[in-house]
Amino acid sequence: MTTITIATSPARVKSTVGVKKPVRAKKWPTRLLLTSSIMLATSAMAGEVLSTGSGVSTFTLPDTQRQIDVYHYAPEGADAQTPIVFVLTGLRRNADEYRDAWIEAADQYNFNIVVPRFSPEDYPGVAGYNLGNLTTAEGEVNPTEEWSYSVIDTLYSDLQESGQTERDSYYLFGHSAGCQFVHRMMTFMPDSQAQATICSAAGWWTLPDTDNEWPYGLANAPTEVSHDEQQALFEKNLLVTVGDKDTDPWHQYLRRNYQAMAQGNHRVERAWVYYKTAEQKANRFGLDFNWAFQTVPDTGHDNAKVASFAAAQFDAFERTGAFDVTTPDTAPDS
Numbered sequence: 391m392t393t394i395t396i397a398t399s400p401a402r403v404k405s406t407v408g409v410k411k412p413v414r415a416k417k418w419p420t421r422l423l424l425t426s427s428i429m430l431a432t433s434a435m436a437g438e439v440l441s442t443g444s445g446v447s448t449f450t451l452p453d454t455q456r457q458i459d460v461y462h463y464a465p466e467g468a469d470a471q472t473p474i475v476f477v478l479t480g481l482r483r484n485a486d487e488y489r490d491a492w493i494e495a496a497d498q499y500n501f502n503i504v505v506p507r508f509s510p511e512d513y514p515g516v517a518g519y520n521l522g523n524l525t526t527a528e529g530e531v532n533p534t535e536e537w538s539y540s541v542i543d544t545l546y547s548d549l550q551e552s553g554q555t556e557r558d559s560y561y562l563f564g565h566s567a568g569c570q571f572v573h574r575m576m577t578f579m580p581d582s583q584a585q586a587t588i589c590s591a592a593g594w595w596t597l598p599d600t601d602n603e604w605p606y607g608l609a610n611a612p613t614e615v616s617h618d619e620q621q622a623l624f625e626k627n628l629l630v631t632v633g634d635k636d637t638d639p640w641h642q643y644l645r646r647n648y649q650a651m652a653q654g655n656h657r658v659e660r661a662w663v664y665y666k667t668a669e670q671k672a673n674r675f676g677l678d679f680n681w682a683f684q685t686v687p688d689t690g691h692d693n694a695k696v697a698s699f700a701a702a703q704f705d706a707f708e709r710t711g712a713f714d715v716t717t718p719d720t721a722p723d724s
Contacts, residue, residue: 444462445461446462447459458512459485459509465496465497465502466497467500468500470557472555473500473560474501475492475503475504475563475701476505476545476563478572479567488505491697492701494698504545521570521574521605531612539578558585559584564589564590565696566693567592567593569591569592572589573595573630577598577608577615580622580623585627586628586704586707587626588631589628589629589631590633590700591661591691592657593645594606595661606652624668627680627707627712627713631685633689634722635690636689638691639656641657644656659721665717
């Protein structure tokens with residue numbers, strides 16, 4: 391059986407400035423481990439402390455044989471009960487920088503950080519990453535195992551099977567293009583193992599309605615989202631967020647075609663439209679709605695600042711079972 395090998399370098403890396411990059415872990419023939427100290431033939435035992443620090447390893451997807459680099463970080467004292475946060479990168483797919491942006495928060499709140507890098511070769515462009523690789527270049531619907539969205543649960547299942555986590559679920563965060571990935575993953579795979587999700591600063595959204603054509607809505611989407619799947623989506627613990635200063639209508643990566651502009655002039659307006667569209671649809675059909683909305687104070691399109699906010703929110707959820715935010719009644723000032 392082909393599995394992931396996430397083995398950490400013993401040196402802890404706080405920053406990429408002035409230090410060597412983490413050493414790539416060996417590609418073991420069986421398990422990819424978050425620890426380098428566990429015997430190859432055994433799983434991490436309950437309560438056993440994992441090796442600390444940063445690392446990068448290569449995971450072979452069992453169904454497609456594609457290989458994906460996985461960047462990761464484990465704080466001191468991490469064990470099989472330490473929560474795992476999956477982080478999805480922005481447009482540049484700079485997984486090492488996204489991991490490093492979470493190190494301070496991981497130490498503070500005791501999280502394991504896992505950042506898969508979806509290569510442009512295997513997951514090209516917006517279609518391959520943001521839109522989940524749902525279709526072939528010819529427009530045919532891919533099988534589920536080809537979707538980029540399916541990689542996250544596959545990774546997590548391997549971590550469970552290897553004994554590196556004994557938890558039933560993980561936390562999920564995406565910023566910018568990573569948020570595009572995350573909210574569509576929640577839409578098309580609402581039965582994922584994500585316990586709570588934070589989606590930050592997408593440039594444009596797939597609205598959860600059939601009033602708008604795919605990919606700006608679900609009309610004529612490559613695969614239908616059923617009523618039950620929409621209900622499961624709205625029941626998810628999802629926090630929609632964006633920096634309150636992320637209001638540049640001419641940002642270089644902000645899509646400005648007619649359909650995107652209909653969602654708002656900038657990321658703050660578009661995030662609010664996405665949240666309110668979902669809330670209104672849930673209310674119309676009498677569905678439970680567990681989403682929240684909150685802007686990040688004094689923050690522009692800044693992954694590191696949003697990551698700090700998101701980590702505090704995951705910590706609140708871990709302690710109380712809810713995000714520590716109050717969703718406003720009206721659109722945020724912009």
